[in-house]
Amino acid sequence: MAEFSGPEQVLEAARQAYAKGYRQMDAYSPFPVDGLAEAIGFRRTRLPLFVLVGGIVGALSGFFLQYYAAVISYPLNVGGRPFNSWPSFIPITFEATVLLAALCAVVGMLMRNGLPRPYHPVFNVQRFERVTRDKFFLCIEATDPLFDEKKTLKFLESLSPANVTTVDP
Template identity: 60%
Template sequence: MNQPIYGVMAEFDNPSALVSAARAAREKGYRKLDAYSPFPIEELGDALHLHKNKLPLLVLIGGIVGGTIGYALQYFVAVMYYPINVGGRPLHSWPAFIIITFEMTILFAALTAVFGMLGLCGLPMPYHPTFNVPRFALASRNRFFLCIESDDPLFDHRKTSEFLETLGPREVSEVAH
């Protein structure tokens, strides 16, 4: 099944055509496909069943870790490592520690959100086969692309191209590796 190309790509000139094409390809049974658009399209997520991702869970963990580190650091410094007796007040003065705990929670959660997003997307990725299609430069301007990848079990270079042609694209091109 391993073909020498990455996949076949159809170009559309409006988002509605892309969404209905993506839906049609899913209905046809294709699973290894991706759509490319110059802005986020929520309906595309529906069409390609992309709504769940692990990022919120990662961010929650990041926030909890950050908050714990923040509080533990202050507790360690103020109670164990460098205790300062201020008029006999308790060393473990937790209300004063809340602010830095909060800031560290936000900091770690935000760092997790950004690096988690990059990780889940597999970025940075300087090279990708789709960039071999000259017209793909318009994917960041005003064109919408649907790519069916060659490792899809139903993929057949000729048949898949013909199928994409039926969806009313501007152009169908093959994506070299």
């Protein structure tokens, strides 16, 4: 794992590592860095699709709840007006849509990120504490087919980092 002191350096290092053929790696930064996820080979997230499905399910269930109550379970004849008075069901349908979509966005983000996760090997590195302050890290994982402890260490050192460490599992 290599440490860098600026977003430009870690971005450059990530690009070089990707060009070298490394795939199983991760970069860490104190704030979102534009292009860093793409540089380590992360293409796109399916989160928006998940949220869309959540929103559709929310809309349907929100509307059906009211339809069921007003038409099937407890029809109430108010001066011969239709039971399915859909315009007055819209506000709650809308709120249900937003609620479910928002829940899906948060839960989906956490689940796909594998959080909450109390333990992760990178926390073993003492200096890694500063990732939430002002330092940037690039970590090439041992599961990478190209990984070789000596060669990878040498490669990381060639990227002119501030520091290089091995991460204990």
